[in-house]
């Protein structure tokens with residue numbers, strides 16, 4: 004669905020649609036320019052001098068407000084209950100079993116995760132939650148109070164071994180139990196890599212579809228991405244390593260509503276699933292979350308914002324960054340106007356930008372993104388992980404192949420650099436608001 | 450169903466004639482698992498006309514006895530199999546019998562000899578009691594006044610450093626910190642037993658060992674601030690992730706237990722390097738890290754392949770919030786040493802002298818036998834796990850207080866120094882005041898220093914020789930950032946602000962048109 008204003012805001016010259024009858028000529032024109040992300044196309048003065056820049060009248064805080072203020076978050080029960088794809092487990096829909104509607108409560112992301120796990124423990128006596136330090140409350144407080152409420156047989160500390168935790172979970176699921184494992188940090192998931200990629204992902208295939216036994220399910224949760232000062236081992240985005248693991252679903256949540264709905268979907272999905280939770284959002288992201296047992300579908304993407312000139316795809320923390328960049332582009336502060344080509348500057352209408360939350364990264368929802376890009380003709384992907392072996396490159400390759408005739412600009416990728424995440428330099432490692440802004444402008448003005 | 454091959458009756462008859470430890474029975478059918486012709490072997494195995502060999506009989510009656518000495522064993526006594534790497538190799542040649550294949554020296558036993566520990570309890574070695582008095586029968590390690598004071602001074606300095614850095618994190622001046630509080634004797638005592646040419650692989654709570662080996666405070670604080678003094682990782686790593694190759698101190702990384710197999714590799718290199726005979730590796734790790742697969746892999750590799758190595762476990766009771774009761778069910782970490790055939794000792798980790806003596810002996814055995822030796826130091830993590838942790842959620846504050854008062858490693862060692870006549874209260878007060886001044890001075894200086902050049906973000910990713918070409922991806926991405934900085938570095942306030950913190954304020958990266966500037 005498009006917002007009513009979106010289409011009338013389009014600048015006719017810049018965004019003229021390619022006539023579908025003559026794709027070939029245009030395709031040829033673009034053939035040699037279509038790189039995923041060619042830095043030489045960035046809008047830099049050719050003489051190499053620094054742009055004469057007007058210092059900003061806005062403070063850094065105003066330009067990059069905290070994530071909690073983002074419009075991604077749903078602040079009213081009505082908005083929360085209108086979330087697309089929401090399915091209540093009791094089957095009574097939005098009216099609820101009493102007919103009086105559904106309740107929501109304000110939660111941050113770790114509370115929403117806890118709420119999902121509490122729901123799972125309540126609804127299924129054969130479910131278990133375990134991992135390092137989960138008994139006390141988990142290092143991000145996702146399991147606060149669960150051991151007291153459900154007993155230490157069902158919510159327990161494990162010895163400190165990620166390969167052990169993953170294998171243990173596979174075993175629990177094998178005989179029909181529901182295993183919900185926590186890997187304390189995504190950065191420490193690698194000891195479990197063998198169990199996850201060689202065992203969990205392949206178990207169903209290798210056993211001719213017979214394992215796990217009915218009812219068995221294995222879900223791994225792990226915090227990922229940066230908090231701004233984590234460095235090499237507390238800021239990584241390891242999702243790219245799992246792209247080749249056919250049989251292992253991987254999703255990244257970006258809001259409390261998703262955290263609960265996708266986690267519950269994963270817990271009830273017989274396919275082993277990793278849910279990555281961006282750790283900076285645990286406390287920063289607060290919204291109204293439905294109190295009852297509900298799921299959101301694993302697989303489909305979520306359109307955060309409709310648009311017709313450019314499709315932007317992201318997931319997790321950078322979704323917030325990207326939305327902020329789009330807002331700046333729609334309503335540029337004085338300091339940024341100078342970087343906009345004439346057509347993107349006020350009083351010309353702001354570009355209409357579609358923002359898609361990818362949510363599931365394995366398997367990649369290639370069809371949906373391709374469809375979107377066929378409509379807008381332009382694609383920018385944003386993630387924190389480095390480019391090599393990334394979601395962005397996989398997506399760009401697949402969508403580029405399928406939507407080649409429709410592309411009006413090279414597919415842009417704003418991502419971390421291909422270096423370990425360096426502590427003191429994190430601000431310049433991340434694709435932050437201005438880097439995303441630049442990539443959007445570059446792709447729109449191509 | 451697998452049916453057992455019929456064993457000729459003559460075999461059982463021959464058993465009574467045979468010596469206790471022999472090769473395989475000569476007339477045992479070659480194929481064990483056939484879909485057999487005859488009736489299955491009766492189970493359990495009654496042996497008709499069986500007269501036990503006298504020696505066998507004796508062993509069955511006294512299965513706890515040492516089969517080689519015939520002496521009944523004291524159940525409290527620990528077992529020690531005196532074996533070097535060379536003995537191990539020799540053993541390979543004696544593996545003709547099923548008893549010796551894959552075992553030390555076993556014996557046939559008709560009783561089911563179940564066991565789950567190698568000794569009833571593993572004792573904890575100590576030299577000083579909680580008040581710093583030598584315990585009965587203790588042999589004090591040889592120690593000059595100078596050596597003793599060096600140990601004490603580091604033990605007394607580290608809480609000062611920890612305190613200042615810990616508090617500074619609370620105030621948001623550094624990003625993270627981990628204290629060594631409560632474990633000063635374990636870390637410094639062991640560090641003092643090693644030599645300056647030895648290699649150290651740490652976990653992260655061993656900053657005191659680094660200080661003992663001569664790390665300067667400004668280097669240490671430089672690392673914690675990630676400023677231009679940070680020669681450890683040039684601002685790339687979190688605080689306490691030190692590197693000091695000049696002090697033989699290998700890089701601290703956060704993933705747990707990864708240092709253990711690496712230490713085994715380093716020890717093997719020392720063993721095979723003529724120029725490094727007499728050198729040794731020490732590898733520190735926690736009670737939690739010992740649950741990782743890497744721990745088991747490492748001890749086994751070291752035991753099989755050899756190499757002088759002191760495995761030093763700081764058993765401080767916790768892995769973040771996880772108490773040891775949730776971590777292992779066996780007798781601590783020490784009980785695992787014998788499983789790998791590794792000489793092992795458990796020591797009172799709050800007794801600096803005991804740690805020193807035990808680690809010295811461990812080092813001696815390691816170097817002499819070119820093998821691994823395990824030391825488990827029993828101590829207590831007095832501080833929170835890190836600045837991200839609040840331990841009051843999982844342990845009573847009284848417990849912590851008790852440890853600091855009743856069993857304080859620093860005051861214990863100090864009390865002994867005083868009774869030796871080597872240290873006095875006045876000297877202590879003067880030192881504490883001087884330490885405080887020095888630590889704060891360096892802290893304040895360090896805080897004002899800028900971060901390294903922004904371009905350091907892209908350096909050292911690939912180990913490129915001086916004149917070698919950088920990978921394209923680095924050149925390209927560095928240039929991309931350079932272009933962006935030129936464009937927005939002044940206009941975009943969040944960048945303008947952040948760039949000021951770096952030496953050259955990012956100009957080094959903006960110089961990107963020449964391509965690969967390093």
Ligand SMILES: Cc1ncc(C[n+]2csc(CCOP(=O)(O)OP(=O)(O)O)c2C)c(N)n1
Nearest residue numbers: 191654703704705735736737738767768769
């Ligand atoms: C592979 C891995 N898993 C988890 C963590 C998170 N973590 C950091 S320290 C720690 C506890 C370690 O406890 P222990 O080994 O006993 O050392 P201590 O902190 O007590 O000195 C955990 C779980 C990690 N750093 N690496």
Ligand SMILES: [Mg+2]
Nearest residue numbers: 735736767768
């Ligand atoms: Mg510990």
